[in-house]
Amino acid sequence: MSAAFDRKPLVWAGVTLVAFALAVLPIALAAAFGQTWVRVVNLALLYVMLALGLNIVVGFAGLLDLGYIAFYAVGAYLYALLASPHFGVHLPFWVTLPLGFLVAAFFGVLLGAPTLKLRGDYLAIVTLGFGEIIRIFLNNLDAPVNITNGPQGINLVDPLKLGGFSFATRETILGVDFSGPQKYYYALLALTLAIIVLNVRLQDSRIGRAWEAIREDEIAARAMGINTRNIKLLAFAMGASFGGLAGGLFASIQGFISPESFNVLESIMVVSMVVLGGMGNIAGVILGAVLLTGLPEVIRFTVVPAQQALFGEVIVDPEAIRMLLFGLALILVMLMRPAGLWPATVRKREFAR
């Protein structure tokens, strides 16, 4: 009892330290390596949101979803259509982002409802097909009525704006110079933290325990009185809604979206983040998302100089090397830590058995 009391100041010191580090991160990064890295961190935060959303479906409820990026696409397109010159509509973000959240949840149920009976890999392939269907529609809905503008995508999407305060422009606040990406970072960080808190609370809730029960044994869960249909649909809806929110933010930051950003490879990438980090463990999933977003960028910035140092010129296509190393890293990490880098305690137990 007293030990717990004694540790409390230490915990708070740690929290303060992390909070401080997160607060100065974009400023320090920009000063040390340039604005590009602030953008990379923003991207990582978006992927953290996506991975946490997918973790609800895959990690908590144990339903393998290979078409998750479709919800990201739904959120992104909804935001872009309602806040760009494409239709001439410019709704504020506090309308478009929640709307994206809800519509994505609806699409989650739309995918979940017909697939309730499917198990394991059958579900995986149906979700993959669903993701492709959404992408193909986005790619082709420029005729007969131009809704999505087809493969060209949608340009000049509005940035996040709160009254006269735009997140996209550079300005000086309290004597500190903030660039657009740096301002976005704080918005993204706030939302990511909110999603993390929500996830932690969900995991420990009645619903979270119901998901875990379904993951471990669906029939036993039903025998315990869990309404497996509703609980599974809820997992799809909640997972999808976070994807939709992240999609809306993605559209606002990029200012441009096209169906290319939402292909199967992206879905697979998010699944890799969840599994590599440690399925079902929130901290592990965050780690996975940050690592898998950061790693290709780090390789991107080291491959060309390394080749120049070794051979005096760039011999091999840097893009190929980048992805090659990325693939090798996936293989090596999984071989060394089959349960993920930071597995959930339940999973650790299972694996020890």
Place this chain on the structure above:
Amino acid sequence: MDTLLQQLINGITLGSIYALVALGYTMVYGIIGLINFAHGELVMVGALTALSVIKALTVAGLGLPPAAIMMAGLLVAMLLCMLLAYTMERVAYRPLRNAPRLAPLITAIGVSIVLQNIAMMFWGRSYFSFPGVISVTVYSVGGAAVTDLQILIVLLAAALMAGLLLIVHRTRLGLAMRATAENSSVASLMGVDANRVIVAAFLLGAALAAVAGLMVSAYYGIAHYYMGFMLGLKAFTAAVLGGIGNLAGAMLGGLLLGVIESLGAGYIGDLTGDVLGSNYQDVFAFFVLIIVLTIRPSGLLGERVSERA
């Protein structure tokens, strides 16, 4: 009428190729329950290798007959694909045999990315066109066009599938494969070497993938480093459609998917009054998949396995 016949002919050709690739997925899945995501890349490696060998032999001007050149290309491609399949099984899948189910899926994705990028370094980003060793003759059947290449593809695929069924149902190796698929621990108690069986499944699948690679590049006249990904997904879809783990299911699923896609491409415009064009053909295929699985959750020929097996 001739549109129907034409699309059927195209669909069956494409479907036999899907079926060959789907067999590779289904054999591995049936035995170790792994979606081998890298299987599509074997098709790509097979296609590009065969094309390179064929091109080299044609340029060398040894005066070999076209059939011999094609066979040589195919042989090299098959050997390379089998070597790759063996390596990936040993390095990336075997150590994870008893790991959590999704771990080997991620290594499979890793292998797929690695193979794709090695191919890109080796063959570049450009499209390879098929060397002009074969001349295609077009026959007219009931108002539709059939090429001798199409006939050859379908016949060869049928022969290979028959051969595979013979191996699986008539040899000791096939017996061991079926036993391991049924229950690997009991099979090992009966003296079946599970590792040997699994390697055999990978090798057979890889050989079929190489043939499919050559077929698809000859049929469309091109090959490139990215072709395996989508083809692999389609073939896997076909395997699931038929009931994954079931050989006949993979063949049926492959043929069906090919025909559905072709018919979809040919008729979707007419059906919807030209609102939706042929660029929706993939939607059509996936839509059919979702409907089939909603009605029969374990595929067309898949057994209804109870959950507590």
